[in-house]
Amino acid sequence: MPRVSQDHLDARRRQILDGSRSCFARFGYEGATVRRLEEATGLSRGAIFHHFKDKESLFLALAEDDAARMADVVAEQGLVQVMRNLLEDPTGAEARALGADWLGTRLEVSRRLRTDHEFRERWAQRSEALTAATRARLQWQRQSGNLRDDVDVDVLTAYLELVLEGLVSHLAMGLPARHLGSVLDVVEESVRRHRGR
């Protein structure tokens, strides 16, 4: 039997992630049955679950993927810019890369997150990259003298993440984006250093 190359494995993994992402986005977590995952990925259940232990692991891998991509943008441009990208064009390529196409699916698992301790732990670990990138960016901003210095960086990190959670929820529900650009201006300004503060 020929040895399967790492490149091939990575490509296969990517194929499964991309297909199942659109499957989750279209049918929701519960609605994304194994049969539909097979159709969406073009692979057999055997192949899919060779790479991911179960549907939950697949779902968490997508969440991790999103967090990692968001973290990259955060490192370059900050979390407020991530939010502006989401807002600008929630169905655009950039927003899709940040996981906007299945924001609703993420909300759908909220009951599960609340009631299933182990699932919540795994979810929290997946989001850790985003928190770390946000904190690092804010720390750098503080050293550059751009960040207010009367509030702890951890608090400002939690503040920006809370606004992101609100935006995700808002967009996932398809609610009107009225005023939200200006809202992000308020958010951005409220973490900045001001004269006299």
Add this chain to the structure above:
Amino acid sequence: MPRVSQDHLDARRRQILDGSRSCFARFGYEGATVRRLEEATGLSRGAIFHHFKDKESLFLALAEDDAARMADVVAEQGLVQVMRNLLEDPTGAEARALGADWLGTRLEVSRRLRTDHEFRERWAQRSEALTAATRARLQWQRQSGNLRDDVDVDVLTAYLELVLEGLVSHLAMGLPARHLGSVLDVVEESVRRHRGR
């Protein structure tokens, strides 16, 4: 046949709302079957759907109920205080009165809100009371000179509501409340009037 008094109708309506609220909180929107709604309210499906056209109407009546109660607290104490109450004791009586016990259920319908235009319209109407109360409170604060006057009241209203959406999502997912008290301090301060602004 004796005429049914308005008081009796109101009491029955209340009985249905209270029972179905805990049913939705426990089983989720999909899981709250007609049989379970009967058990939770102690009433027959005939009696329940005499008062509410269907499950959707019942669900939206609960959302309206929550928005109205929140609006009362907002008028007295402001939206930041509503958030502090939710945060302080998410399972306490005050938070329950604000609908915290079924926050997760509200998230569960996000897919439906996004894809079903009519449902979203009805939902938006139900939340209108909260927006109106928040705006009125901010306008009053501005007249009292406590509110920053360089940002439109509608933008500040949308800002506070976005933070509330984030908090609802955060608590519904059972994520840790670490730093959130201090985060609300940042939020409150960012809508206040400052010397030199």
